[in-house]
Structure formats: C-alpha cells, structure tokens
Amino acid sequence: MPGILLILILCAIAAAGYVMGRRKAATISGDDNRVLHSNKPFHGANVALAAFLSGVVALVASGVIRGVTGIADSANIMTTVLTLGAAAAAFYVTLGRITLDYRARNVTEQLVKGILIAAASVAILTTIGIVLSMVFETINFFNQYPMLDFFFGTNWTPRFQGDSDLGMLPLLWGTLYVSFIALMVAVPIGLFAAIYLAEYAGPRVRGIAKPLLEVLAGIPTIVYGLFALITVGPILRDYFAQPMGLGDSGSSVMTAGLVMGVMLIPFVSSLSDDIINAVPQAMRDGSYGIGATKSETVKQVVLPAALPGIVGAILLAASRAIGETMIVVLGAGAAARLSLNPFEAMTTVTVKIVSQLTGDTDFASPETLVAFALGITLFVITLGLNVLALYIVRKYREQYE
Amino acid sequence: MNDMRILERDVDTNTIKFAGRDVHVYYGETEAIKGIDVDIEDKTVTAFIGPSGCGKSTFLRCLNRMNDTIDVCRVTGKITLDGEDIYDRKVDPVQLRAKVGMVFQKPNPFPKSIYDNIAYGPRIHGLAKTKADLDDIVEQSLRRGAIWDEVKDRLDAPGTGLSGGQQQRLCIARAIATAPEVLLMDEPCSALDPIATAQVEELIDELRTNYSVVIVTHSMQQAARVSQKTAFFHLGDLVEFGPTNEIFTNPKDPRTESYITGRIG
Numbered sequence: 001m002p003g004i005l006l007i008l009i010l011c012a013i014a015a016a017g018y019v020m021g022r023r024k025a026a027t028i029s030g031d032d033n034r035v036l037h038s039n040k041p042f043h044g045a046n047v048a049l050a051a052f053l054s055g056v057v058a059l060v061a062s063g064v065i066r067g068v069t070g071i072a073d074s075a076n077i078m079t080t081v082l083t084l085g086a087a088a089a090a091f092y093v094t095l096g097r098i099t100l101d102y103r104a105r106n107v108t109e110q111l112v113k114g115i116l117i118a119a120a121s122v123a124i125l126t127t128i129g130i131v132l133s134m135v136f137e138t139i140n141f142f143n144q145y146p147m148l149d150f151f152f153g154t155n156w157t158p159r160f161q162g163d164s165d166l167g168m169l170p171l172l173w174g175t176l177y178v179s180f181i182a183l184m185v186a187v188p189i190g191l192f193a194a195i196y197l198a199e200y201a202g203p204r205v206r207g208i209a210k211p212l213l214e215v216l217a218g219i220p221t222i223v224y225g226l227f228a229l230i231t232v233g234p235i236l237r238d239y240f241a242q243p244m245g246l247g248d249s250g251s252s253v254m255t256a257g258l259v260m261g262v263m264l265i266p267f268v269s270s271l272s273d274d275i276i277n278a279v280p281q282a283m284r285d286g287s288y289g290i291g292a293t294k295s296e297t298v299k300q301v302v303l304p305a306a307l308p309g310i311v312g313a314i315l316l317a318a319s320r321a322i323g324e325t326m327i328v329v330l331g332a333g334a335a336a337r338l339s340l341n342p343f344e345a346m347t348t349v350t351v352k353i354v355s356q357l358t359g360d361t362d363f364a365s366p367e368t369l370v371a372f373a374l375g376i377t378l379f380v381i382t383l384g385l386n387v388l389a390l391y392i393v394r395k396y397r398e399q400y401e
Numbered sequence: 402m403n404d405m406r407i408l409e410r411d412v413d414t415n416t417i418k419f420a421g422r423d424v425h426v427y428y429g430e431t432e433a434i435k436g437i438d439v440d441i442e443d444k445t446v447t448a449f450i451g452p453s454g455c456g457k458s459t460f461l462r463c464l465n466r467m468n469d470t471i472d473v474c475r476v477t478g479k480i481t482l483d484g485e486d487i488y489d490r491k492v493d494p495v496q497l498r499a500k501v502g503m504v505f506q507k508p509n510p511f512p513k514s515i516y517d518n519i520a521y522g523p524r525i526h527g528l529a530k531t532k533a534d535l536d537d538i539v540e541q542s543l544r545r546g547a548i549w550d551e552v553k554d555r556l557d558a559p560g561t562g563l564s565g566g567q568q569q570r571l572c573i574a575r576a577i578a579t580a581p582e583v584l585l586m587d588e589p590c591s592a593l594d595p596i597a598t599a600q601v602e603e604l605i606d607e608l609r610t611n612y613s614v615v616i617v618t619h620s621m622q623q624a625a626r627v628s629q630k631t632a633f634f635h636l637g638d639l640v641e642f643g644p645t646n647e648i649f650t651n652p653k654d655p656r657t658e659s660y661i662t663g664r665i666g
C-alpha cells in the first residue's frame with residue numbers, strides 16, 4: 001500500500017477516534033461536564049492523537065528497519081501491518097482508558113507539546129545533518145588536496161584529467177567584491193528609504209510603499225539575473241567600460257553587484273524600517289521638545305538609537321549577498337580572476353560550487369569534492385555574520401526593555 | 402490629606418508670560434479642549450490638575466506647539482507668549498521650543514553620554530562658540546538640575562545608565578541648557594519613587610526664581626507643595642483657576658471641590 005494512502009487511513013482512524021472518544025466520555029458522564037475531569041473534546045483529541053502518532057512512529061520505524069536490515073518489502077506489507085496495527089492498538093488502549101477521572105486534558109497537552117518539539121527538532125537535526133555530510137566530504141577533499149593550497153592558492157584552474165589548481169582566493173575575492181558593490185548600493189538607498197518611510201511618509205504613502213517594497217523582496221533572484229544579463233550588463237559595457245577603456249565584457253563584477261544591490265534594497269529598508277519604528281516615540285519627543293528639527297532628530301537621536309539594529313540588518317544583507325548565486329552566474333560571468341577592475345568578468349564561490357557539481361561528476365575526484373570545501377567555507381562565513389548580526393540586534397533590543 | 406501642607410507663599414503680581422484666549426484643540430473630530438482662557442505668570446509655578454483624559458497634557462503641549470507633531474491635531478484660538486502670538490505664521494515652532502522647554506512624564510534621555518545629552522540643545526541652537534563655553538553651559542545646567550555632584554565624574558557615561566530620578570533631573574537639566582524662559586513639565590514625577598520625587602520637587606521650587614514653570618500633576622499633594630497657581634481641568638474645560646491655597650481651601654466650583662475631596666477622578 002503506498003505511503004500516502006496509509007497516511008490518509010491514519011487520518012480517518014484519528015477522526016473516528018475523536019468522535020468515539022468524545023462519545024464515550026459523554027456516555028459515561030451522562031453528558032454532564034462537571035463530573036468529568038477533562039472536557040469531552042480532550043478525550044476525543046487524546047484518542048485521535050494517540051492513534052495517529054503511534055501510526056506515524058510505526059511508519060517511520062518500519063522504514064528504518066527496512067533500511068537497516070535490507071528486508072525487501074516490495075508490496076509494503078510489513079509497513080502497512082505495522083502502521084495500522086500500532087494505530088489500532090493505541091486507539092483501543094486510549095479509548096479503554098477513558099474514565100470520569102482520566103486526565104485527558106493533561107495528556108493532550110503533553111502530546112501537543114511533543115509534536116511541537118518534534119517539529120522544532122526536525123529543522124535543527126536537518127541542519128546538523130547537512131553540516132555533517134559536508135564535513136565528511138570536505139575531509140575527503142583535504143585528504144587528496146593540501147589545505148594550505150586550497151585556502152591560500154591564487155590560482156583556480158580545475159582540469160578533469162586531474163592535476164588541478166584549486167586555490168580558493170580568486171573565488172573568495174569575487175564573492176567579496178560583488179558583495180561589497182552590492183552593499184554600497186543597497187545600504188545607503190535602503191537606509192534612506194527606511195528613514196523616509198519611518199519618519200517622513202504619511203500613513204497613506206507608507207501603506208502603499210511598504211508592501212510594494214516587500215513584494216520586491218519576493219522576486220526570484222533568477223529574474224534579477226536575467227535583468228543583469230540582458231539589460232544592465234550591455235549598458236555598463238557600452239556606456240562605461242568600453243568608453244573608459246576598461247574592457248569589453250558584458251558580464252562583470254559591476255553588473256552583478258549593481259543588480260544584487262537592487263535586490264537587497266527592500267531587504268535592508270524593510271528591516272531598518274522596523275528597527276527605526278521601534279525607537280521609542282519619547283526619544284523623538286525629547287528632541288523636538290528641545291527645538292530640534294526633524295532631520296536633526298533623525299540624524300542625532302533616532303539613527304544613533306537604531307544603529308546597532310541597522311548594523312545587524314546590514315550584516316544579514318551581507319550574508320545574503322555572499323550566498324547569492326543566480327545573479328552572479330548570469331551577471332558576473334565564470335572566470336576566476338583576481339582583479340581590481342570592476343568591469344571585468346569574475347566569479348564567486350557559489351557559482352563554482354554549482355559548476356563543479358554539474359555535468360559528469362565523479363564523487364571521488366578533488367575537482368568535485370572541492371565544492372564541499374567551498375560550501376562549508378561559505379557556510380562558516382555566513383554563519384559567523386548571522387551570529388554576529390543576531391547578537392548585535394539582541395543587544396540592541398535589551399536597551400529598551 | 403494630612404500631609405497637604407499649603408505653604409503661605411507671597412504670590413506677588415508677576416508679568417503675564419502666556420495668555421490663552423478661547424483655545425480649542427481637536428483630535429480629528431473630537432474636541433479635547435473646549436475653549437480655554439488662561440494667564441500664566443512669569444516666575445511662578447502653575448499646576449494643572451484634573452482627572453485623567455481631561456486635556457491637561459493636550460493644553461500643555463499647545464504652549465510649545467508640540468501638538469504640531471501629531472497629524473490629526475488642530476488648535477484654534479489665540480495663545481501669546483510675551484504678547485506675541487505663537488501660532489502666528491512668522492513663528493517657527495522649532496525656535497519656540499528652544500524658548501519653552503519641556504520635560505516629559507517618562508524620563509527620556511537620549512542614547513548618548515551625559516555630556517552630550519545636555520550639549521545636544523546648545524549645539525543645535527549654536528549657543529556655545531567654543532568648547533569651553535559648551536563645557537560651561539553643561540556644568541551650569543547640571544548644577545541647576547541638581548545633579549552635577551552625582552555625575553561630574555562620569556560625564557562620558559551613557560545617560561540611560563542613570564537611575565530613574567537621576568534621568569529625570571538630567572532631562573530637566575537638558576531642557577534648561579537651551580536657556581528657556583518657560584519650563585513645561587508633564588507629570589514629571591509619575592515614574593519616580595518618593596525620594597526622587599522630593600528631589601525633583603525641590604528643584605522645581607528653585608527653578609521658580611528664574612523661570613515660569615507649568616507642571617501637570619495627578620497628585621494634589623504635589624500641586625499643593627510646589628505651585629502658587631493651580632488650574633483645575635475637567636472634560637476639556639478649565640473649571641477653576643486661581644492661587645493654589647484658595648483652590649485647595651476654598652474652591653468655588655462644586656466640581657473642583659468634588660475632585661480635591663476625592664469624589665471624582
């Protein structure tokens with residue numbers, strides 16, 4: 001029986017459990033809530049949850065058993081029997097337990113809490129799993145390629161016949177250069193937009209502009225990438241790079257940086273707007289009360305008060321810039337190069353991770369495994385930035401408790 | 402009511418600082434102040450009392466045009482400061498607020514050092530030519546605010562790190578630093594403990610020698626202790642206005658009497 005059908009059957013059992021649990025509680029109490037320890041819906045929910053959860057646990061467990069023991073369970077017979085059996089047993093036991101004094105309310109609370117904990121753990125455990133799998137591949141890579149050459153090599157020339165130079169610096173340089181340009185665009189514009197929205201805009205403008213900015217944040221980055229490729233790149237090449245003699249490449253660090261900056265504007269402005277709004281009105285009143293103008297108040301009181309939070313927002317934007325891939329693939333090109341000229345094509349860590357893993361790949365060669373080393377490096381960098389950002393933002397929150 | 406000491410103070414006839422004539426204030430459609438006439442004297446502490454929501458803060462905020470910062474708020478009628486209409490087109494509310502300082506209910510020091518909190522106003526208004534001038538203004542203001550001795554060794558420490566009472570005196574010193582002629586205080590002690598309250602009250606009494614002080618308070622004892630004139634507000638009306646001891650010992654309006662004897666409020 002297919003898994004999805006099993007889940008549906010479990011749902012049906014749970015529904016039946018709810019109805020029957022409720023009915024039994026009603027019967028034994030003579031439909032008088034005051035003699036029951038727990039209200040009728042709790043008895044119903046208790047049976048339903050117990051049956052459903054036992055079924056799910058059995059379903060997962062039989063999957064694990066199959067994986068570990070290698071039993072061929074082609075028609076899913078074992079799984080079906082285990083799952084439905086566990087659900088039915090739990091159904092029977094919990095239904096049988098219903099008495100006037102049974103503490104169904106407390107048990108249900110515990111079950112609900114358990115479900116919530118399980119959901120939270122799934123997210124955390126997956127993250128740990130991802131990191132672990134990357135760590136193993138990375139260790140594999142460093143067994144075949146010297147660590148120092150990877151971290152400090154200035155040459156990136158992977159060859160599929162082997163004997164590649166896999167120095168990370170040109171890629172890291174590309175990442176940092178593009179991110180830097182993106183932040184130079186996004187931070188001032190995003191911040192000014194946030195100040196306008198938070199301090200100057202009337203409720204009508206704000207009501208329109210803020211959702212609009214947030215919609216911008218939802219545009220898929222591949223769309224920004226296309227914009228970089230067919231519009232921004234050629235314009236920069238024709239009107240800036242070529243006339244100034246800085247090269248004639250359509251894809252360049254500048255193209256990717258500018259477009260990525262535009263992508264980050266709503267991100268920076270939305271976060272900063274929230275943070276500026278969190279500055280207590282009393283602070284502004286104090287400043288106006290002394291005879292400060294609006295811009296003096298913003299510059300000298302509101303922004304300094306919001307600064308730590310804004311720094312946090314900028315760091316979060318930076319970590320997004322560093323991890324961004326699509327815009328760079330389409331905007332910056334694929335040439336690993338250590339150069340200062342912003343109109344030259346360069347590439348970034350993320351782009352190279354993709355290109356090392358696409359096409360014919362052999363998961364034993366350093367040319368492929370290097371992707372994991374790059375990935376974990378990126379992970380550590382962005383994790384560090386995020387931790388720093390969250391720390392700063394939290395510190396700032398405490399200030400106004 | 403035993404500790405309601407009403408001091409006999411010589412209420413000398415002072416010049417009029419603020420004069421309000423037929424002042425109405427509207428928040429959108431609702432009328433919060435319903436036509437008030439009032440004369441506030443120089444070098445006097447005037448207390449505004451009344452049940453909450455009766456418009457004390459609203460009227461106080463008319464006097465330095467802080468209501469301008471609220472979009473829906475509209476003020477009609479005439480308010481003059483030293484005979485000049487403060488709602489006249491020519492008057493810049495920003496300059497007015499330098500002349501009419503304000504202290505708020507909750508102490509609101511800026512997230513800056515103690516020194517910069519005080520220096521903020523003088524810097525904005527260009528009151529000091531040199532660093533020495535500015536140092537001098539800061540010291541004088543902190544002395545007037547009766548907090549100099551407590552903070553003189555840590556002027557670089559953040560103002561937000563002081564205790565509540567110290568913060569409020571810092572805010573008073575900050576208001577004094579722009580050399581105002583009038584100080585408006587909106588329940589300046591409501592967030593303070595009794596000791597800090599006593600310190601601030603003592604300070605208010607000293608400030609009277611140089612400034613006209615208007616204080617909103619929900620404590621009748623406080624009004625009795627610090628003010629020479631008292632105005633009783635009720636539902637947007639100014640019910641009674643006169644020398645403090647008369648208001649408290651011999652109220653003319655039955656509403657005033659019910660309020661001070663605790664029957665409304």
Ligand SMILES: Nc1ncnc2c1ncn2[C@@H]1O[C@H](COP(=O)(O)OP(=O)(O)O)[C@@H](O)[C@H]1O
Binds near residue numbers: 428458459
């Ligand atoms: N910003 C505002 N917007 C709308 N109505 C307000 C605002 N501030 C005060 N009010 C209303 O004006 C009336 C007077 O308020 P307020 O002056 O704060 O009273 P008080 O200081 O005497 O307690 C109240 O009814 C209050 O609801």
Ligand SMILES: [Mg+2]
Binds near residue numbers: 457458459587
């Ligand atoms: Mg008030």
